[in-house]
Amino acid sequence: MAKKGLSKRTNALLLMLGIAIVVGVLIAYEQIALLYVLVTLSIVILLLVVGFSDLESVGTEGDNSTKG
Numbered sequence: 001m002a003k004k005g006l007s008k009r010t011n012a013l014l015l016m017l018g019i020a021i022v023v024g025v026l027i028a029y030e031q032i033a034l035l036y037v038l039v040t041l042s043i044v045i046l047l048l049v050v051g052f053s054d055l056e057s058v059g060t061e062g063d064n065s066t067k068g
Helices: 008-028 032-052
Strands: none
């Protein structure tokens, strides 16, 4: 069965490259106010993801490496 699409690592690198290009263009065209809005929205999204994530069960399901 052949894998379709890109790997997670490649997707992450392409996403970072795209974000870096957008930030560079916004800085070059001096759109700092728009950059502030985008950064604020991304921080809010990050905080929402962390706030709603279930961190209590991380590493407890099927992980026997921490048990004596």
